[in-house]
Amino acid sequence: MRHLKLIWLLAAKDLRIEYRSRQAFLTTLFFAVLILIVFNFAFDPGSASTRDASPGILWVALLFPGMIQLNRSFQSEMEEGTLQGIVMSPLDRGVFFLGKLVANWVFLLAIDILILGVFVIFFNFSLEPGLLWVFLLMFLVGGGFTAVGTVFAAMVSNVRIREVLLPILIFPIIVPIILAAVNATREVLIHNDFSALSRWLQLLVAFDVIFLAAGFLVFDYVVGE
Amino acid sequence: MWLLVPLYVLGVVALWAAFIHAPTERQMGEVQRIFYFHVGAAWTAFFAFFIVFVAGILYLWRRSPFWDEFGAASAEIGVVFTTIVLTTGPIWARPIWNTWWPWGDPRVTTTLVLWLIYVAYFILRSSLPEGEKRARFSAVFGIIGFIDVPIVFLSIRWWRTIHPIVITRTGNRLEPEMFQAMIIAVVAFTFLYFALLFLRTGMRLQHTVAEEMAHTLRERSE
Numbered sequence: 217m218r219h220l221k222l223i224w225l226l227a228a229k230d231l232r233i234e235y236r237s238r239q240a241f242l243t244t245l246f247f248a249v250l251i252l253i254v255f256n257f258a259f260d261p262g263s264a265s266t267r268d269a270s271p272g273i274l275w276v277a278l279l280f281p282g283m284i285q286l287n288r289s290f291q292s293e294m295e296e297g298t299l300q301g302i303v304m305s306p307l308d309r310g311v312f313f314l315g316k317l318v319a320n321w322v323f324l325l326a327i328d329i330l331i332l333g334v335f336v337i338f339f340n341f342s343l344e345p346g347l348l349w350v351f352l353l354m355f356l357v358g359g360g361f362t363a364v365g366t367v368f369a370a371m372v373s374n375v376r377i378r379e380v381l382l383p384i385l386i387f388p389i390i391v392p393i394i395l396a397a398v399n400a401t402r403e404v405l406i407h408n409d410f411s412a413l414s415r416w417l418q419l420l421v422a423f424d425v426i427f428l429a430a431g432f433l434v435f436d437y438v439v440g441e
Numbered sequence: 442m443w444l445l446v447p448l449y450v451l452g453v454v455a456l457w458a459a460f461i462h463a464p465t466e467r468q469m470g471e472v473q474r475i476f477y478f479h480v481g482a483a484w485t486a487f488f489a490f491f492i493v494f495v496a497g498i499l500y501l502w503r504r505s506p507f508w509d510e511f512g513a514a515s516a517e518i519g520v521v522f523t524t525i526v527l528t529t530g531p532i533w534a535r536p537i538w539n540t541w542w543p544w545g546d547p548r549v550t551t552t553l554v555l556w557l558i559y560v561a562y563f564i565l566r567s568s569l570p571e572g573e574k575r576a577r578f579s580a581v582f583g584i585i586g587f588i589d590v591p592i593v594f595l596s597i598r599w600w601r602t603i604h605p606i607v608i609t610r611t612g613n614r615l616e617p618e619m620f621q622a623m624i625i626a627v628v629a630f631t632f633l634y635f636a637l638l639f640l641r642t643g644m645r646l647q648h649t650v651a652e653e654m655a656h657t658l659r660e661r662s663e
Contacts, residue, residue, distance in 0.1 A: 339516075359553045367585065375568045384564055387580065388557035389589045392596035399600060419596055430588055434581050437501050 219311055226315025230289065231322060240288050241323070244281040248331045251277040252338050261291070270339045271401035275394060277331055279361065282324050283383050286365040291319050291374040299373070303440050313366060313435035317428075320362040328354040346404035349413065356420035357397045363427040364389050370438045396420050448632045455481075455629035458622035475533045477622050481630030483552065487590075489519030489634060490555060491516035493562070496589035507646065509576035512583055513566065515642035518634055520559040526552055527529040547597040554593045558586040571652075 232317040234240055255273040293299045332350060336343070368385045371379040387394075395437040403409045405412055460474060496512030499505075521524040530543045531545060543549055562582055 231521065268489055367581070371565070371581065378560075380544065381564060381568055382563050387555050389585060392589070392592045393555050395596045395600050410548070415599055420593075423592060426588065427585070430582060434584065435661055437577050437581055 219308070222311050222320060224315045226312060227318035227322065230316065233292070234319075234323065239307055240285060241326070244285050245327055245330060247284065248277045249334055252282060252331070252334060256338055267339065268402065268406060269406065270335070270396045273339075274331070274401065275357075275397050275400045277335070278324075278328055278357075279390075279394070280383075281327065282361060283365070283386065283417045284379075285323060285327075286320060286369040286386075287372070287378055287382055288363070289297070289323075289366070290369050294373045299439065302395060303376035309436045310432045312439065313370075313432055316370075317362050317366045317431070319334050320366055321358050323406070324358045324362060325354060327335060328358065341405060344405070346408065349404045349410075350401055352417070353397050353400055353420070356417065357393050359424040360420065360427055361386075361390055362395045363431045364425065367431045367438055368433060393420060393423055396423075445636060448629075448636050451625070451629040451632050454526075455626045455636075458618075459626045472536055475529050477626035479526060479529045480623055481626040482522040482529070483548075484627055485634045486519050486522040486523055486552070486555065486643075488631070489638075490524065490559070490587055490590065493519065493583040497583035500576055501581045501584075502557065504573075505594045506576065506649065507642075510581065510645040510649070512579065514638055514645055516559055516562050516583070517641060518637045520556065520563070522630075523552060523556045524635070535573060541554045541637060545597075547594050547601060547603040550597045551590065551594045555590060558589070559571045561626055562586065571649075591609075607640070 252273065253274070257275075259269060290299075293302070303309075329351070330345070332354070335341070336347070341347075365382070365386055368382055369378075372381050372385070375381055396416040396419045401415055403412060455477070458477070491513040493512045496508045496515060498593060499509035500512065530552075534543065535541050562579065563583055566575055566579055
């Protein structure tokens, strides 16, 4: 129980810092909207094939800003040197990992919901029942993405090329959840086909569980000696 | 190096088996012979990544630099073999399936992702200064990467059932000589992998020792 409280304290700290300035939130949101707009210019807005491609566009608009935010999440630790303090404290490194993870996950979900709204407007979707399933997908994708991403963001926090290195490290690993997210979104929103949805959801849950556990176990070696 | 003798022998036998002993495939023609090298390289590439995974765990457990160099050497060989697989594949695929790259095929795309993870492993290593941290992070990335590979394979397989691939696979009926050639090629590649692995690990360890000596000499002369 104490661990849960600690995780919540750590996450709340990060979220509170962010809430006070809202700088990262707004710029990340803006970046995501920009991506949606650029893709609307890149593709022919009216055609059916663009509509078919739109789930992919949505998830690109969510994942790339997500990377930026992951890098940022360790910035304060890096700048203030608090990482050493955490290592020296009796805090369980796994708890620290989960705290960072929860903060990143919540942040990402907040962005996701707003971007979904913009997406619906830009790509002319109506408010349909499938959207609730998309929320669930965002929740699950957020979990796996932040699990893998928090580990790697901690690893690259002191590297000069971390802005480009983090996507290079993360993207190959999260291919399964990209596939699951885009295909499930497409089936649900465009084809109104819910038959294969459970399979994609299972994949996402399995991915989340495996990499949450792996991240938790491995974070000790990333942060400590 | 005792491995080299059987390796040379096997190499010659494998070449003979692939080009002379095995018959020409009826439908595909001579280009099918690439298959023997393709399969040998593919199996070894995945095995090499498994060794990176094991070496990573052993490094984190034992903290011996040997395991770090061992894992990095295996990854080097792995990325080379994976490149071989990814180049021989399309060369074979284009005349047969009329496409350079079948995205829906789980093995093909998983190998591509495997290649990406290998390359990312080296980009990570190159961005960190030599030392304990680099070894630790490489081990962690190797472990996470390997856990991911089966999940990637499954996810692409599920993707494929929704987007059926345009190419249908021809039956995998191998003539006995072809099967023999394939087995010999696989064994030959495995020997090649181990020979390269031990050679490369030795080279990397000696490189580290040489660097330390040069460093000490430089310090002493000041």
